[in-house]
Amino acid sequence: MNDREGSPCEQVENEPSDNESSHGVCLCESWEASDAGGEGLMVGPCFACTRRKELTSEHIVPHALGGRLKGLLYCKECNDRFGKEIDAEISKQFGKIATLLNIKRERGGETRPFDVREISTGTELVFDGKGFTRKGVIVNLSSKDGKKLDAADITVRSKGELKKTCAEIRKRYEVSGEMKEFQEHHPGPTDAVHETEINSRLLRRASAKIAYSFLCTKVSRDIVLSSAFDGIRAYIKDDEGPDLSCANYVHTRFMTDHVRPLHKVHVALNRDDKIVVGYVSLFGMYRFTVVLSDDFVSDLEWADLDYTFDPVRLQEVFMLGNERLRGSHITRADILNPKQSKELVEAEISRGHEVVATYVDGYEFLHGEVE
Numbered sequence: 165m166n167d168r169e170g171s172p173c174e175q176v177e178n179e180p181s182d183n184e185s186s187h188g189v190c191l192c193e194s195w196e197a198s199d200a201g202g203e204g205l206m207v208g209p210c211f212a213c214t215r216r217k218e219l220t221s222e223h224i225v226p227h228a229l230g231g232r233l234k235g236l237l238y239c240k241e242c243n244d245r246f247g248k249e250i251d252a253e254i255s256k257q258f259g260k261i262a263t264l265l266n267i268k269r270e271r272g273g274e275t276r277p278f279d280v281r282e283i284s285t286g287t288e289l290v291f292d293g294k295g296f297t298r299k300g301v302i303v304n305l306s307s308k309d310g311k312k313l314d315a316a317d318i319t320v321r322s323k324g325e326l327k328k329t330c331a332e333i334r335k336r337y338e339v340s341g342e343m344k345e346f347q348e349h350h351p352g353p354t355d356a357v358h359e360t361e362i363n364s365r366l367l368r369r370a371s372a373k374i375a376y377s378f379l380c381t382k383v384s385r386d387i388v389l390s391s392a393f394d395g396i397r398a399y400i401k402d403d404e405g406p407d408l409s410c411a412n413y414v415h416t417r418f419m420t421d422h423v424r425p426l427h428k429v430h431v432a433l434n435r436d437d438k439i440v441v442g443y444v445s446l447f448g449m450y451r452f453t454v455v456l457s458d459d460f461v462s463d464l465e466w467a468d469l470d471y472t473f474d475p476v477r478l479q480e481v482f483m484l485g486n487e488r489l490r491g492s493h494i495t496r497a498d499i500l501n502p503k504q505s506k507e508l509v510e511a512e513i514s515r516g517h518e519v520v521a522t523y524v525d526g527y528e529f530l531h532g533e534v535e
């Protein structure tokens with residue numbers, strides 16, 4: 165919550181009373197109270213469907229990515245829908261980094277395993293942040309008469325699973341010989357690869373939702389619920405209209421310090437073009453720019469809004485220098501069609517991986533394939 169001076173929020177509070185009706189009441193205080201309380205109930209317009217409903221607590225940066233900042237922004241129906249659709253996808257693609265960094269879930273949950281492929285054998289494995297196991301149980305049985313077992317080849321993920329699987333087979337068949345156990349060895353990280361999408365429509369919408377949710381916590385409700393933001397709502401909620409977000413490795417370089425795998429959300433106003441632009445950077449590696457509005461007219465003094473979070477230390481970070489950064493010259497074309505080559509994107513992602521690698525031993529396999 166740095167940078168409050170001159171923020172739209174502050175400005176609204178300072179507006180003379182005859183302007184209050186047009187600018188509404190600043191949400192920040194009630195929002196912060198809900199953040200502190202966690203489960204507080206609040207009825208108000210949902211920032212997605214705009215209906216007046218009970219609002220449920222929502223992570224601004226998804227919990228699966230180590231996000232901790234919350235707001236009461238959306239109704240249960242919208243929240244559930246986001247969870248199943250766009251949040252699920254961003255967690256699936258980018259949550260791998262949270263697993264690698266061993267970022268624990270809130271309330272003590274474990275990290276989420278993800279699939280990798282062993283390069284030398286092509287075997288599908290599961291990586292849980294500590295080690296590799298086979299993705300599934302493989303059972304090959306042969307029996308000539310259907311009663312007596314002639315041969316069995318069973319691959320399982322744990323001792324317990326082996327015991328259970330063997331017991332089931334003994335129950336079904338006569339087993340004459342002894343079963344022999346082998347421990348399968350996987351060479352580990354240097355021999356595994358995973359694929360991560362970085363710019364699908366679902367991910368673009370998910371990044372747009374992060375920027376929009378952050379905006380909702382920072383400026384007055386009447387401003388965010390005005391028609392200037394109808395386009396972004398329809399895009400996030402109903403998958404309507406043209407893309408309003410894009411993976412962007414040209415205009416987002418200020419979003420990473422190349423030292424820590426930071427999450428960063430930044431919102432700026434390009435007054436000349438009436439554009440409110442959102443910047444989202446996840447682990448310093450997956451970076452997007454978002455057109456939150458291209459029809460925003462306001463006399464408000466608007467300082468850039470910024471939130472930076474270290475998901476490893478679980479701490480908000482205050483980055484000097486960025487306070488003065490303003491996105492006033494970025495255009496709609498810069499946001500949605502950045503001039504970036506595949507080589508540049510790969511180089512930037514690779515730099516991001518190098519940062520994560522300083523936190524994790526045996527990290528090479530995450531030089532994953534970029535689409």
Ligand SMILES: [Zn+2]
Binds near residue numbers: 212215
């Ligand atoms: Zn809703």
